[in-house]
Amino acid sequence: xxxIGACGDDCSVCPRYVATQSNNEDELNRVKDLWVAxxxxxxxxxxxxxxxxxxxxxxxxxxPDVRNCTSNKKLENCGLCAKYPCKKVNAAxxxxxxxxxxxxxxxxxxxxxxxxxxxxxxxxxxxxxHRELFK
Numbered sequence: 001x002x003x004i005g006a007c008g009d010d011c012s013v014c015p016r017y018v019a020t021q022s023n024n025e026d027e028l029n030r031v032k033d034l035w036v037a038x039x040x041x042x043x044x045x046x047x048x049x050x051x052x053x054x055x056x057x058x059x060x061x062x063x064p065d066v067r068n069c070t071s072n073k074k075l076e077n078c079g080l081c082a083k084y085p086c087k088k089v090n091a092a093x094x095x096x097x098x099x100x101x102x103x104x105x106x107x108x109x110x111x112x113x114x115x116x117x118x119x120x121x122x123x124x125x126x127x128x129x130h131r132e133l134f135k
Contacts, residue, residue, distance in 0.1 A: 006070040008122025079129025
C-alpha cells in the first residue's frame with residue numbers, strides 16, 4: 001500500500017502511521033520519543049495522541065491549510081489539483097526543508113532514514129502525481 005498524504009507525505013513509510021496501523025504501542029512510544037527529540041511534539045504528550053490514520057480533519061497536522069484545502073476540494077493530495085503548486089503547498093515544502101535542517105544529528109540513522117522517506121520527498125512525489133495527471 002502506498003498512501004500519499006494531502007501534502008505529499010508518504011504515509012506508507014511514516015513511523016507514526018505504520019505504528020498505528022499495526023496497533024503497536026511499543027513502536028508508538030518510540031515514535032513519541034523521536035517526535036519529542038525532533039521538537040515536533042512536547043514531552044508531556046501521551047503516545048496515543050500520535051495515532052494517525054491518514055489525512056483527516058481530526059488528526060493533528062503540520063500543514064492544516066493544505067489538508068483543509070484538499071479536503072474542501074475532495075482531493076486526496078495536492079498533486080491532483082489543477083492549481084498545483086500553490087502558496088499553501090509551497091509553504092509546506094519550505095517548512096519541511098527548514099525542519100530537516102534542524103534535525104541534523106538527532107536520532108539514529110535508521111530513524112532519520114525512515115523520517116526522510118516519509119516526509120522529505122513530498123515535492124517530488126506531488127510533482128510526479130501532477131505531471132502524470134496533467135500530461
